[in-house]
Amino acid sequence: MEKPRILEVRQGILKKNDQLAEGLRGRYREAGVCVVDLVSSPGAGKTAFLEESLRRMAESGLRVAALVGDLATENDAKRLERSGAPVRQIETHGICHLEAEMIDRHLEGWDLEKLDFLFIENVGNLVCPSSYDLGEDARAVLHAVTEGEDKPLKYPTIFNSSDVAMITKIDLAEVCEFDRAECYENIRSVRPGIPILESSAKKGIGFDGWFAYLDELKKSKGSRPRRD
């Protein structure tokens, strides 16, 4: 047996995912579709928020669609289909996050050129989705007022890797004694400068601000640097 030797590798562990994500980014750009990835803990209100977004956007004449990731069941896709928008469920069978390959596979047969916005509802998890680039134009992290104020400090990576923060269930702020100033400070101390919006899907609050953000995002599309 010869002496052990060292081989230089210098390779990103998620290189394959990153390459696939880069390919997806190119496809989105070419098709002119704006892609938004929604991340949050389980129960923060991603599906209700998305359902309301899809319904309102479709009503205003925008062409929208959604991919929705869950460990199991097609319940969320069925809920979202009520908006009239095309929806596909990605069942991850126990995997706690979405990967670029899953997106690629589930886009098959969809004509992206016929879409203005594509939403990806990630698996409810504040840890794992943060490592995986899906080629999205923006990652939106949802944080419900019922979760308290210090989650951004406990899960800094997902907040840091997000482009916009949406405080959900804002209609419950008072009963939860939600400390808005503290929550904003915590979010911005792990992700300086991030835009923070507020909404309630139940009461239909905050969607004008969200759509204004999306409109700006679509206009600025192509100028966003690659996440690394």
Place this chain on the structure above:
Amino acid sequence: MHELSIACSIIETVEENLPPKATATKIFLKIGAMSGVVKDALLFSFEIAAEGTPVQGAALEIEEIPVVVHCDDCDVDSELGNPPIFRCANCGELTGKILQGKELDVVSIEVEDGKTENS
């Protein structure tokens, strides 16, 4: 916990770089504090994922990289603690300019070449 997926990606990366008949004895990694990967969970997952592969028995040598941010106003770099509060240690202002801490890399591998057939 996505460390099992990460462990599988590490094994794939090492296998691609492994010369024929060689075995990997050590795998050197850089894991940033903001990579979303937990060292202990990765060590645990790797052992399970490596079983029955050419990488089985290899030790993971993990260099943990703290988050360092740069403040343009002061031209000062600050190492962040846990949780990472993105403030300049000099002026106290928030800064989002990350210099390091997002690494998730296989740096190198230590390999032993197998015995040649005619020896």
